Amino acid sequence: MPPSICAVCHANRAVILRPKNHAKLCKLCFIQTFEDEIHDTILSNKLFSHGERIAIGASGGKDSTVLASVLKTLNERHNYGAELLLLSIDEGIKGYRDDSLETVKRNAEQYDMPLTIVGYDELYGWTMDQVVEQVGKKGNCTYCGVFRRQALDRGAAMLGVKHVVTGHNADDVAETVLMNLLRGDLPRLSRATSIITSTPSASDSELTNIRRSKPLKYAYEKEIVLYAHHKKLDYFSTECIYSPEAFRGSARALIKNLERIRPSAILDIVRSGEDMAKLVPGATNDSCGGNCATGGALAVTGEEEGEGGCGSTGGRTAGGDMAQMESQLRNNEAAEAAGLEMEVPSRAPAAEGRNGSSENRKQLPFRREKNAPKQQTMGKCERCGYLSSQAICKACMLLEGLNKSRPRTSIVGVDAMR
Amino acid sequence: MTLLHVLDFQLQSQARRTGRTGFTLHVLHIELPHDGDRKMVVKLYEDIKARYPGHSYSSIRLFDDLNQPSNGTTTKMSNGPDIQEEATSNGGHKSYAKLLSSLPSVTSRTDVLHILRMRRTVDFACSNNCEGILWGDSTTRLAEKVLAETAKGRGFSLPWQIADGDSPFGVPFYYPMRDLLKKELVSYTSMITPPVDVLVALDSTTNVAAPVASKDGSIDFLMKQYFESVEEQYPSIVANVVRTTGKLEMKDFSSGRQCALCNMLLANNPTFVNGNSGHDSVTDGPTLELCYGCATAVPPESRHLIPPGLK
Numbered sequence: 001m002p003p004s005i006c007a008v009c010h011a012n013r014a015v016i017l018r019p020k021n022h023a024k025l026c027k028l029c030f031i032q033t034f035e036d037e038i039h040d041t042i043l044s045n046k047l048f049s050h051g052e053r054i055a056i057g058a059s060g061g062k063d064s065t066v067l068a069s070v071l072k073t074l075n076e077r078h079n080y081g082a083e084l085l086l087l088s089i090d091e092g093i094k095g096y097r098d099d100s101l102e103t104v105k106r107n108a109e110q111y112d113m114p115l116t117i118v119g120y121d122e123l124y125g126w127t128m129d130q131v132v133e134q135v136g137k138k139g140n141c142t143y144c145g146v147f148r149r150q151a152l153d154r155g156a157a158m159l160g161v162k163h164v165v166t167g168h169n170a171d172d173v174a175e176t177v178l179m180n181l182l183r184g185d186l187p188r189l190s191r192a193t194s195i196i197t198s199t200p201s202a203s204d205s206e207l208t209n210i211r212r213s214k215p216l217k218y219a220y221e222k223e224i225v226l227y228a229h230h231k232k233l234d235y236f237s238t239e240c241i242y243s244p245e246a247f248r249g250s251a252r253a254l255i256k257n258l259e260r261i262r263p264s265a266i267l268d269i270v271r272s273g274e275d276m277a278k279l280v281p282g283a284t285n286d287s288c289g290g291n292c293a294t295g296g297a298l299a300v301t302g303e304e305e306g307e308g309g310c311g312s313t314g315g316r317t318a319g320g321d322m323a324q325m326e327s328q329l330r331n332n333e334a335a336e337a338a339g340l341e342m343e344v345p346s347r348a349p350a351a352e353g354r355n356g357s358s359e360n361r362k363q364l365p366f367r368r369e370k371n372a373p374k375q376q377t378m379g380k381c382e383r384c385g386y387l388s389s390q391a392i393c394k395a396c397m398l399l400e401g402l403n404k405s406r407p408r409t410s411i412v413g414v415d416a417m418r
Numbered sequence: 419m420t421l422l423h424v425l426d427f428q429l430q431s432q433a434r435r436t437g438r439t440g441f442t443l444h445v446l447h448i449e450l451p452h453d454g455d456r457k458m459v460v461k462l463y464e465d466i467k468a469r470y471p472g473h474s475y476s477s478i479r480l481f482d483d484l485n486q487p488s489n490g491t492t493t494k495m496s497n498g499p500d501i502q503e504e505a506t507s508n509g510g511h512k513s514y515a516k517l518l519s520s521l522p523s524v525t526s527r528t529d530v531l532h533i534l535r536m537r538r539t540v541d542f543a544c545s546n547n548c549e550g551i552l553w554g555d556s557t558t559r560l561a562e563k564v565l566a567e568t569a570k571g572r573g574f575s576l577p578w579q580i581a582d583g584d585s586p587f588g589v590p591f592y593y594p595m596r597d598l599l600k601k602e603l604v605s606y607t608s609m610i611t612p613p614v615d616v617l618v619a620l621d622s623t624t625n626v627a628a629p630v631a632s633k634d635g636s637i638d639f640l641m642k643q644y645f646e647s648v649e650e651q652y653p654s655i656v657a658n659v660v661r662t663t664g665k666l667e668m669k670d671f672s673s674g675r676q677c678a679l680c681n682m683l684l685a686n687n688p689t690f691v692n693g694n695s696g697h698d699s700v701t702d703g704p705t706l707e708l709c710y711g712c713a714t715a716v717p718p719e720s721r722h723l724i725p726p727g728l729k
């Protein structure tokens with residue numbers, strides 16, 4: 001078989017079969033195309049403004065390493081005028097995070113970017129290892145997700161940065177779409193598909209008004225790996241040792257199979273998610289999943305958002321456990337169908353609150369707001385000042401549970417840390 | 419099958435009680451090209467007719483095989499009011515076969531086949547003045563559809579695809595078995611006397627050990643397998659998927675434009691595909707407007723084969 005010729009330059013030998021569309025490319029054209037597509041995403045969604053200071057949420061994994069490398073390249077090539085900083089969270093997971101942080105430190109030198117590391121222990125008084133010791137391996141992703149979201153915002157506030165970019169890729173977004181369909185969580189599905197999210201600006205706290213965006217939202221995980229490989233990037237490739245829960249695991253397996261059947265499926269799911277986000281009750285017409293030409297779509301996020309969990313692959317949501325949710329749903333049904341032994345339990349449209357992420361209700365000792373993502377009245381947590389729809393934010397609630405067995409700690413206020 | 423049994427029973431008791439019935443049924447069977455042994459299929463159909471008399475029955479083939487001489491596409495089997503089915507009413511169903519065989523993957527072929535079957539059913543319902551179409555989908559089947567359509571880029575059309583009531587076709591769709599799991603239907607049919615098991619078409623996937631998804635599988639098939647296994651352990655989650663998706667709103671698109679293939683209503687930016695997408699642009703000439711999902715399924719070189727729209 002004669003060697004294939006690159007479909008772009010028609011000169012060099014093709015060495016890469018693009019996972020996304022099976023185009024045959026040479027190494028140089030692949031790298032160029034990959035970078036051009038990220039640039040296109042940034043431009044068409046107006047992610048950056050000139051002169052902006054931007055923190056890159058860096059874990060040392062392939063996604064955030066590629067993100068840092070590509071952003072540095074594009075910033076110089078297209079003159080974004082952005083000031084790029086690295087921001088790392090130290091969850092305190094031995095044998096995983098301490099090693100990956102070494103990678104981040106090397107990246108900081110390689111890319112000539114200042115690095116800030118914020119630790120769970122200094123913020124919360126607990127490392128993830130200690131949390132796991134306390135609550136066991138089940139459900140610890142909930143803690144990690146909640147703590148991580150706040151930690152990135154707190155780190156950004158410390159740096160005086162208004163914009164954090166994360167390494168979420170197309171696979172992550174597609175996975176989250178399927179997962180939230182399985183969990184029946186439309187508000188979260190809708191938030192996960194937005195390329196930009198922002199906390200409401202009603203409050204004047206340093207912690208609000210920090211934008212999050214995902215420049216790699218349309219990039220395939222496989223292409224990110226290829227890019228890192230061909231650019232010889234220095235990244236850390238171990239998955240988080242605390243494995244994801246059933247819903248996410250199930251969704252991830254589906255994504256892998258779907259990609260095998262039809263490579264475009266990952267982007268097709270992302271597209272479906274964006275379209276469905278517009279149909280979620282309460283969504284306004286201009287909330288176009290971050291995909292409209294004006295780029296004006298800011299999905300409102302709050303502490304409920306589960307994105308940005310642990311691990312080198314980016315988003316690991318505080319996943320619900322399938323069995324737990326199943327029994328919760330069944331209890332609801334049983335209550336409804338009591339006495340109708342031989343009849344089929346009615347599954348007519350349920351009352352509000354029967355759906356939603358029941359795992360939260362189970363684990364958290366406080367009443368949870370019903371699905372009302374946009375119009376939620378956001379206030380500040382009484383204890384730590386973080387944005388919250390409750391008097392006490394989720395992180396503080398989790399801490400309270402943890403601290404029952406230990407002398408009391410509270411989240412260090414932002415001002416105290418500066 | 420279960421649907422027919424229950425409705426037949428309802429009609430009979432209604433007739434007993436009141437001497438008349440509130441509705442009449444027209445049973446339509448659409449024969450697909452891969453339905454297997456033709457004789458078996460026809461026998462099954464005749465047996466069902468004999469078991470549940472008193473309704474109108476029609477059986478049509480979605481299209482004839484390309485290499486078979488075509489003399490009318492209708493197998494007329496009506497014992498109710500005579501159903502006239504003109505072979506030419508839909509621009510010739512030969513083009514169906516041509517379109518399907520031009521598609522590059524099993525997923526696309528399965529996807530488009532289902533769409534064509536739906537269009538055919540709607541055509542039939544319209545030309546027979548039906549007031550609505552009852553589909554036999556179970557909760558499990560609808561949940562499969564939710565995830566499969568999402569994976570095929572058709573998420574935008576889900577509210578119309580699983581809801582009771584208005585459809586973009588002008589004929590209302592209903593899913594009377596939407597609250598029943600597939601396994602519930604299976605056990606129900608096993609309890610009917612006299613037994614109906616001989617009347618139930620064997621689901622080709624049910625008894626097959628789940629093969630690993632491969633390039634030969636379609637997305638629809640993958641989701642079918644997936645939910646059959648989820649249903650075993652987590653039936654309420656299956657039901658919850660459908661219930662949740664049912665909460666999506668049918669947004670009123672003022673454009674009034676519809677996809678040339680699946681007929682779903684298009685948003686105002688149907689032709690927008692992110693520059694990073696794996697596909698070509700969705701626009702293809704001025705006359706043919708496709709939704710994202712159909713543009714994904716039908717590559718540009720096959721689009722001229724798309725049969726003209728309804729009516």
Ligand SMILES: [Zn+2]
Nearest residue numbers: 006009026029
């Ligand atoms: Zn080249």
Ligand SMILES: [Zn+2]
Nearest residue numbers: 381384393396
């Ligand atoms: Zn708090």
Ligand SMILES: [Zn+2]
Nearest residue numbers: 677680709712
């Ligand atoms: Zn369509």
